[in-house]
Amino acid sequence: MAIRPLIFGILFVSVFVVIILSMIWVDKSHPVHQPDPLSPTAPGAATPGQVQ
8 A cells, every 4th residue: 555655745746836836926016125214325326306
């Protein structure tokens, strides 16, 4: 009877399926990297205002 290897094989494959589905399920609408609001900004990084 090869029931134990069959169960381990099904569990092994199901773990890979869950990992692949979790990678696909990641929401692409939110940016992965969000800037830290407390980090200092570079002096030249400010956007210029309207010139009058």
